[in-house]
Amino acid sequence: MIDEAPPEKGPRRFGNVSFRRWHEILQGSVRGLLREVLLGSVSGEVWEGWGGLDANEKDGGLVAEVEGYFMGSWGSRERLDYGTGHELSFLAFLGCLWKLGAFGDGAKGGGEVERGLVLGVFEPYLKVVRRLILTYNLEPAGSHGVWGLDDHSFLPYIFGSAQLTRPIAESEPMPLEGSAPGAPRPSDVAKPATVDLYRDSNMYFSAIGFINDVKKGPFWEHSPILFDISGIKDGWGKINKGMIKMFNAEVLSKFPVVQHFPFGSLFSWDQDPEAVKATQSVHMASHGAATANMPSAGAGAGTAAPWAQATRMPGAAAGVPSGSGIPYSRAPLTNVGSSAPTTPRGGAPDTGPPPPTSFPQGQPGTASNQFAVTKAPWAK
Template sequence: MNNKQVYDVTDPSVHALRTSAFMQNGPVKQVRGLEDLDRWVRSQAYYDTIAYISNTSMAIQGRRLTRDFPISEQMRKLCQIFDGLEHLLVEHSPKSEDFDASISISQIKSRAYRVWMRHMFQHVFFKLDEAIKAKCKHVNELGQYLRRSFGNATSLDFGPGNELMFLFFLSGLFRSEILLAKDTVAAALMLFGRYIHLVRRLVTTYALPIAKNPRCFIDDYYVLPYLWGAAQLSSEESFSPIQCEQPKIIENYRQDYMMMELIEHLQKTRGGQLSHVAFQLWCILSIPSWSQVYRGLERNYISHVLSSFETVENAIFCELMSFEALISPNPLARAYLNPYYNTYQENKEPTNQIENQAIDLKSISPVSLYLSMEPDIFLGYQNAKKHYNKKSSDSLENRLCMVRQVVDENDASSALFFAGQKNIQNESVNSSPNDHP
């Protein structure tokens, strides 16, 4: 401690105050009324969520579930969390001896669901701590996102708000560099697939209703699988959207594509043609190409689901997924899918400023990396500056093409919470030029 130079923290900077708040409070709810929606759509978490969805959509186009894609050891460890959750589901499913004439079946299932939720809370934190780096300080935050991904133990339902929490979990894994760029495809097609499979079992086992959202355009428990399902198909275009209800097409491709598996599941569980059991989805699938289907689903998801109060009223925010507003927000990230993407890759001739950079989806994280706030800045140590001044690997060169927007290197969004970095340097005591990188 003696070799550390310190600041005068009698008048702490805004950065020290924010660090202190995160250390004391942890993840908290922020959207408490309709007036908070404006803050939500201007927040870092909102922009990061859309960037993650869009960049993952580009990475998985043309990738089939049955074909090889990179699966890291870290990804396998995260998937093992769901092995335990599946086991808990079997262990705490309502059994025949539980049924009593004095208690309704719905009450028995509700009671069993609450028991499963209690065990899940413990399991998630224990297994997550085992799965990720032991020294990772974001275990609690990530665990809080994950535990809210499996429904609501109070209202006993499941909806897009729970799916959003799992999105926060996935984005947080990449922002904290627990998962790397090479894990992008596996996170969507493997880890997210395990999540959807478990959600279906939960819904069936405990008869959970859909958390009604009047703005949601798809009458289902989740929305994102449809979006990523369309992204998968946008590259090869093996069949048109209007053909996807044909029995032969479903049989041939249900194991390859997320969308086909979704349609088969809807038809089996609801017992009818798509036009009868999911009319709005059937209307969207009348669009000629999969890239156009994706664009329609994306527009509806952002406007009607992600920006809805019912979706975010129970959402929590912390460091990795921050509710802090972007000082100079850039345009929202959008996925550009085939045939545009293929044409660009073949020609290699940029048509505008955004396309002046080459793009390699395998080496770029699907969401911006988080520059962690270490406790040193709260305690007032000057050495902490060097950590924040370093340039994020999510640099201007990488971001230009990935998110299709011009990013200024001096913009606050590229160095979260540190727009006033110079103020910290000016407040230092007895510092020399050599103290600053």
């Protein structure tokens, strides 16, 4: 379908309008595809369980719901963008098929169906999305810039860190620390050569690899949150736990994301009066004190997002103004052309990288040359 809707030629700042043509092609064939999948794999007993509707109502009701989630999975044809809300829509699409019994007895345990869906369906979906982004120059939907985890996706970091977490028995809870034997270190995400080695077998590294494909410069500079997370010493189990918490706080609990999520009979809006209020992620809460101390911009000024506020880094040196930047960066801070130690905004003198005998160095100015110890958002 991408080949049937080639992008219009010529430079443009925002998305290519041919993406709307691609959406039209998909819309024209989606109903037939879904009818084939649903009516071919969902039993009559399951249909009867959804309110005893007759054949016409079933086709127009449930199929229409599933179609809505599916069509919402590929970005916005109006805004020419793609983000975590569209990714969530595809997860809901798979959830609809799961509820309708399209995957057989997968819900009864064993894990084979779940692994097959993640590795055999969700990762190929992400590859199609990445091709759409590159082909039609889709804008990041609701991106937080460097204050966000990723411009477009979130779920591959949950699934990918789970791939690298230590093995557990079916009755065990998800581990809070540790890694699978032979797993790459979290810090390896900042090494392009290691990312290329694992991107075809792990979803976390695949997502990092796509970032490296579309962004230039040091990894710590264009992806500081991921870079901070790469310094966690307790293994992929802790990263996985933190990613799940962050997804709940930064995606599921964010109105700009869920305002576009439709509810129906498969995913209904049932408010639980005893539900615990969603907690703010540590990443966002870490900016609270700094934001509270920010001087007022005056009446009529626009409200800046929490992640766009200037940060007051702890221990700032006297006379060094607090400005916008990374709240707890591991970024190497040096003055080019000066041999004397410099004093970054954090107040601690920068003596440069460790000597070559104590730490392997990559090519200067590249992502493989990062060093020092980090404090990840949830590693406090």
